Amino acid sequence: MNQNTDLLTLRSVSKSYGTVPVLHDIDLSIRDGEFLTVLGPSGSGKTTVLRLIGGLEPLTSGEIRLDGQEISRMPINKRPFNTVFQDYALFPHMTVSGNVGYGLSVRHIRRKEIASRVAQALELVQLGRFADRFPAQLSGGQRQRVALARALICQPRLILLDEPLAALDLELRRQMQEFLKSIQREIKTTFLFVTHDQEEAIGMADRICVMQAGHIRQLGTPHDLYYKPNCEFVARFFGENNLVAGKLGPVQGEQRPIETALGRLVCSISGQPHLKTAPDGASAFAAFRPEALHLADAKDSSNRFSGTIADLAFAGSSTVATITAGTVDPAQRLRLRMPSRIDGSALKPGAAVSLCFAPHEGHLVLA
Amino acid sequence: MSGTSSTLPGERRLSLLVTVLAFSLPIIFVLVPLAIFLVYSFFSVDQGTIVHVPTLGNYIRFFTDPIFLPVFWNTIVLCVSVAAICILLAYPAAYFLTTLKGRWRYALLMLLLVPLLMSYVIKIYAIRSILGLNGFLNKALVALGILDHPSTLFVFNMNAILLTLSLLLIPFAILPIFLSLERIPQTLLRASDDLGASGLQTFLRITLPLSLPGVASAASFVFVLAIGDFLTPQMVGGVSGFTFGRILYSQFGTAYNWPFGAALSVALAIVVIAAILVGERFGRSRGTTV
Numbered sequence: 274m275n276q277n278t279d280l281l282t283l284r285s286v287s288k289s290y291g292t293v294p295v296l297h298d299i300d301l302s303i304r305d306g307e308f309l310t311v312l313g314p315s316g317s318g319k320t321t322v323l324r325l326i327g328g329l330e331p332l333t334s335g336e337i338r339l340d341g342q343e344i345s346r347m348p349i350n351k352r353p354f355n356t357v358f359q360d361y362a363l364f365p366h367m368t369v370s371g372n373v374g375y376g377l378s379v380r381h382i383r384r385k386e387i388a389s390r391v392a393q394a395l396e397l398v399q400l401g402r403f404a405d406r407f408p409a410q411l412s413g414g415q416r417q418r419v420a421l422a423r424a425l426i427c428q429p430r431l432i433l434l435d436e437p438l439a440a441l442d443l444e445l446r447r448q449m450q451e452f453l454k455s456i457q458r459e460i461k462t463t464f465l466f467v468t469h470d471q472e473e474a475i476g477m478a479d480r481i482c483v484m485q486a487g488h489i490r491q492l493g494t495p496h497d498l499y500y501k502p503n504c505e506f507v508a509r510f511f512g513e514n515n516l517v518a519g520k521l522g523p524v525q526g527e528q529r530p531i532e533t534a535l536g537r538l539v540c541s542i543s544g545q546p547h548l549k550t551a552p553d554g555a556s557a558f559a560a561f562r563p564e565a566l567h568l569a570d571a572k573d574s575s576n577r578f579s580g581t582i583a584d585l586a587f588a589g590s591s592t593v594a595t596i597t598a599g600t601v602d603p604a605q606r607l608r609l610r611m612p613s614r615i616d617g618s619a620l621k622p623g624a625a626v627s628l629c630f631a632p633h634e635g636h637l638v639l640a
Numbered sequence: 641m642s643g644t645s646s647t648l649p650g651e652r653r654l655s656l657l658v659t660v661l662a663f664s665l666p667i668i669f670v671l672v673p674l675a676i677f678l679v680y681s682f683f684s685v686d687q688g689t690i691v692h693v694p695t696l697g698n699y700i701r702f703f704t705d706p707i708f709l710p711v712f713w714n715t716i717v718l719c720v721s722v723a724a725i726c727i728l729l730a731y732p733a734a735y736f737l738t739t740l741k742g743r744w745r746y747a748l749l750m751l752l753l754v755p756l757l758m759s760y761v762i763k764i765y766a767i768r769s770i771l772g773l774n775g776f777l778n779k780a781l782v783a784l785g786i787l788d789h790p791s792t793l794f795v796f797n798m799n800a801i802l803l804t805l806s807l808l809l810i811p812f813a814i815l816p817i818f819l820s821l822e823r824i825p826q827t828l829l830r831a832s833d834d835l836g837a838s839g840l841q842t843f844l845r846i847t848l849p850l851s852l853p854g855v856a857s858a859a860s861f862v863f864v865l866a867i868g869d870f871l872t873p874q875m876v877g878g879v880s881g882f883t884f885g886r887i888l889y890s891q892f893g894t895a896y897n898w899p900f901g902a903a904l905s906v907a908l909a910i911v912v913i914a915a916i917l918v919g920e921r922f923g924r925s926r927g928t929t930v
Contacts, residue, residue: 362831376835
């Protein structure tokens with residue numbers, strides 16, 4: 274499989290339910306063999322994207338192409354995609370092997386071949402011993418794996434996963450994330466995974482597509498989204514972030530200052546031409562991660578400001594300080610994340626501190 | 641009954657009363673009469689009075705007399721046929737209902753169940769007039785050219801009982817089938833489509849098997865109601881339409897042989913209980929929790 278060729282392309286796809294639009298002019302390319310996660314809050318239209326691709330619902334306008342061939346009107350049972358449903362949708366009257374073999378038996382494949390492929394698929398999801406059980410006799414994680422085996426046995430070009438981990442508890446969810454990722458690497462099939470959980474998205478995806486209110490806000494690697502969000506929504510939605518509003522100053526090479534209530538903050542704009550061309554005085558945010566913010570020492574000169582510690586929260590390996598800073602009312606609230614130490618932090622709530630972050634760890638997003 | 645300090649004595653007494661009622665009502669009104677029937681079936685009648693001496697005579701008569709067993713068997717066949725006809729007609733109707741959206745679905749369901757609100761006897765009269773020599777059915781068949789002249793095939797015989805019972809009992813078949821169809825999660829059908837099944841394959845392999853519990857309860861419902869009915873055969877069966885229910889009725893109503901009637905009732909009750917158990921066995925679906 275070649276990760277650089279497009280498997281599936283959505284071109285200006287829109288969808289409305291009655292008069293209510295849920296998707297506006299979506300353009301999206303899914304590369305062959307990648308693990309693409311569609312991430313968004315509920316109501317963002319992410320599940321609709323999946324349902325349109327799977328053929329569970331018709332498009333309102335636009336087109337979907339598979340290998341360049343238009344498939345927008347292809348019926349669901351002819352599309353070479355299979356879905357892992359949110360509630361698994363296992364057939365309760367069939368055994369595990371009946372469920373897994375279903376996709377093959379409706380295609381009238383010889384019984385012997387079905388049996389061997391079912392055994393293979395169950396081996397892959399580590400459920401070989403459960404072939405004769407009924408779904409009601411399985412745990413949530415096991416049902417999940419049956420649903421996955423059932424979807425991948427037909428060797429689809431694309432596997433669609435609709436928040437499949439939502440019903441599992443945290444520990445099991447972590448295990449299943451690793452498991453899904455390893456299976457995807459093993460069978461080299463393209464996965465389109467829909468979720469509202471950004472941690473899940475970061476952990477598994479090759480690329481993430483962030484959606485909000487029926488629009489795609491940003492598409493990129495988890496690293497890109499984390500360090501170079503292109504809009505306020507992504508900057509706020511994706512991981513913890515500090516956003517400080519201000520007005521852009523003149524470009525200084527690969528950096529650009531922004532005048533804020535905390536003073537002048539200099540941020541990196543490398544590799545983002547739209548930040549270079551934005552006019553001086555434009556409204557924007559300085560964005561920096563809690564782990565980029567630290568207590569200033571004598572040699573720190575830029576991006577320095579003072580604040581007061583409002584609260585300290587121990588979170589295991591790290592400690593998060595909530596800080597109020599700036600003069601404008603209400604004061605800006607910032608978060609600072611630092612490694613925890615066994616003898617406790619020297620900081621106490623109420624203490625005045627001097628803070629800073631390095632310009633290359635700061636980022637700008639246009640308002 | 642001494643109330644503990646933590647609960648009010650009055651409250652305790654009330655809950656005790658409810659418990660006693662809950663158990664005593666079915667015992668007094670169901671189990672005790674059944675037990676009396678069972679006991680009576682071992683008595684006999686001599687010159688119009690009941691002899692309270694245990695005997696197996698009634699049962700021996702039932703099994704050896706050439707009249708009773710054939711009628712018993714024919715009645716069972718008749719009622720199985722009624723159940724089959726009801727299922728065949730009710731399934732498409734119930735399936736159609738589940739394809740309707742929202743309000744229409746329940747409006748139409750209610751409409752199909754309206755006949756249950758009408759008097760049983762009036763319905764039988766109405767159906768009898770439809771089936772009769774000058775009835776709607778004969779007139780329609782003659783008008784359509786299917787028959788040359790009105791036929792007596794449809795009234796005062798076994799056919800009439802079959803048709804009338806089927807018509808009367810269809811609502812009892814529609815309801816359980818509809819409920820079982822409605823309970824099938826739509827995502828199961830979508831999953832079947834998604835896995836490449838055609839519409840027919842999805843119906844045969846997902847919808848039909850998952851609705852079988854409803855079909856089983858519908859069948860046992862209709863069968864039990866049909867086999868216990870003596871009024872319908874009495875009114876539309878004529879002379880040739882002789883069912884077990886009518887024999888039973890005649891033992892109590894005309895022959896005044898209560899012990900023998902009781903023995904026949906026990907035989908009928910065994911069939912009914914068997915039908916309910918079979919319906920219950922197939923009515924239980926495997927793992928519907930998913």
